Each structure stands twice: as C-alpha cells, then as structure tokens.
Amino acid sequence: MSTPNTQLEKNIDKIVPEDIINTLQSGYKVFTGDSAHLEDFLKHGGQLLRKASQRFTTTQLIIGVAVVASIAIIAVAKTSDLDADEAHS
Template sequence: MSTPSTQLEKNIEKIVPEDIINTLQSGYKVFNGDSEHLEDFLKHGGQLLRKASQRFTTTQLIIGVAVIASIAIIAVAKTSESDSEPSYE
C-alpha cells in the first residue's frame, strides 16, 4: 500500500536536464535576435516553470518567474529594436 507522500512524488514531474537546456538554447537564440524562437522560448520556459512549481516554494517561484519575464522582455525589446533598424544594403 502506498502512502500519500509516495503518491505525490509519483505525480510530480521531474525537471530533467533537457528542460533546462531547451529553455537556455531557445532563450539564447532569441537574445541573439532570432525572433522565430520566441515561441519556443516561452513554451520551454513555461514547461520548466510548471515542473518547478511542484517543487519550489512560493518565493522561489516568484523569483523564477521574474527572471524568465525579464529575459523575455529584454529579448522582445532587442528583437523589436533590430526589426526597426533600417538596413543599409
């Protein structure tokens, strides 16, 4: 017979290195101006936050969301800045 704590541990999705790698890779691509990866960055970041929300305290989650939001804001600003610059070709 399983205890409630072991059932809860089975329901919690583990954060695997691929989650972090995918988030960082797509964030890096967006930060370098490849705006096509913004949707991937938000998707991977959201999955990572969902998994983290099952393990972290409220304060840790707020800090994590703030960090991802600030990176997303910088990426969007950088992308819109590069889109508005005239090309001198």
C-alpha cells in the same frame, strides 16, 4: 498501500537537464534576434516553470524568478553598453 505523499511524488515531473538546456538555447536565439524561436522559448520556459512550481514553495519561486530577472537585466545592460561603445568608436 502507498501513502498520499508517495503518490504525490510520483505525479511530480522531474526537472531534467534537457529542460534547462532547451530553455537556455531557445532564449539565446531569441536574445540574438531570431524571433522565430520565440514560440519554442515560451513553450520550454513554460514547461520548466510548471515543473519548478511543483517542486518549490511560493517563496522559492519568487526568489528564483527575481534572480533570473536580475541576471537578464544585467545582461541586457552590458550588451547595450557594448553596442553604445561600438557606435562611438
């Protein structure tokens, strides 16, 4: 007879590298201006977030989202700085 913990672990979807790769690829395409991939980005990101929410505690999820948001802000800031430098040249 299996315990409730082992049954719960069987129901949890594992995060596979393809989930991360698909999210990053579609995110990059949206970031570079290909808005046709926005739906894919939201779908892949949602799947990854759902799987992560099954695995991590609330605190770990909040910290993870904060880290990802910080990286995104830094990337956007650097890109806008590069664009501004090219415009002045």
